[in-house]
């Protein structure tokens with residue numbers, strides 16, 4: 009790395025057995041590169057898909073900013089990424105950005121995906137409509153706090169339509185339970201918003217419950233590319249707080 013080069017942006021995706029996941033995060037990173045051709049943008053995975061994060065880090069020298077393509081403060085963000093960085097060797101100084109969610113740009117991407125799926129704000133759904141925000145779920149309660157914030161932001165973006173979070177694993181309610189809760193409140197047309205970075209088992213399983221429309225995962229939505237760059241820039245303009253990997257960036261020297 010030359011002294012004037014900017015830190016590499018290392019995006020961390022979860023990985024999935026669904027081949028659409030790798031295609032989708034690759035397309036997202038192409039958008040990121042198109043917005044910032046000056047940046048060295050790399051990809052590493054938590055599991056399943058290659059390259060895995062340790063291999064991506066092994067190829068880098070100098071400085072990097074790790075941007076999780078993950079949506080909240082769950083196990084992967086709090087444990088997997090810091091552990092990988094801590095065991096990566098001394099060739100690299102890496103800082104970790106906050107997870108993508110919650111953020112208004114995510115609400116914008118979720119809104120865009122709902123509209124693509126056929127959400128019609130002024131249509132017959134009107135006051136009788138609702139949304140289930142389907143997320144992966146975590147045993148870490150802070151992850152659910154983050155998902156609930158996103159649900160509120162999406163509800164605001166939809167002009168006050170109720171948005172209930174639901175989880176594929178690790179937390180409750182399930183998508184079916186959230187659908188029942190909205191039906192019990194008289195919501196006749198309920199859409200599934202897909203709070204997943206990429207297609208995968210969880211996204212497919214959640215969409216399969218849809219009584220009406222199901223949106224696509226966030227994927228390479230333009231707002232996602234902007235958010236990835238926002239998280240990267242936030243790290244570079246912020247004073248790092250050691251030991252806090254939650255909402256602020258942590259300085260991890262490896």
Ligand SMILES: C[C@@]1(CC(=O)O)c2cc3[nH]c(cc4nc(cc5[nH]c(cc(n2)[C@H]1CCC(=O)O)[C@@](C)(CC(=O)O)[C@@H]5CCC(=O)O)C(CC(=O)O)=C4CCC(=O)O)c(CCC(=O)O)c3CC(=O)O
Pocket residue numbers: 022023024025026077078079080081082083084085107144145146147148151177178203204205206207208209210211
């Ligand atoms: C800890 C746990 C939950 C728990 O606490 O129990 C958990 C947590 C989280 N997963 C997240 C994301 C994804 N997980 C998958 C896939 C799998 N996840 C599985 C397990 C577990 N995942 C539990 C560990 C149980 C254990 O091993 O002990 C697998 C192995 C099997 C299974 O589900 O049984 C199955 C893969 C194998 C298969 O295909 O079979 C995909 C890909 C996909 O869907 O295909 C995505 C990306 C979705 C996207 O694209 O966004 C996030 C969101 C992070 C964020 O965005 O914030 C969290 C929350 C967090 O980080 O805590």
Ligand SMILES: [Co+2]
Pocket residue numbers: 144
């Ligand atoms: Co998982």
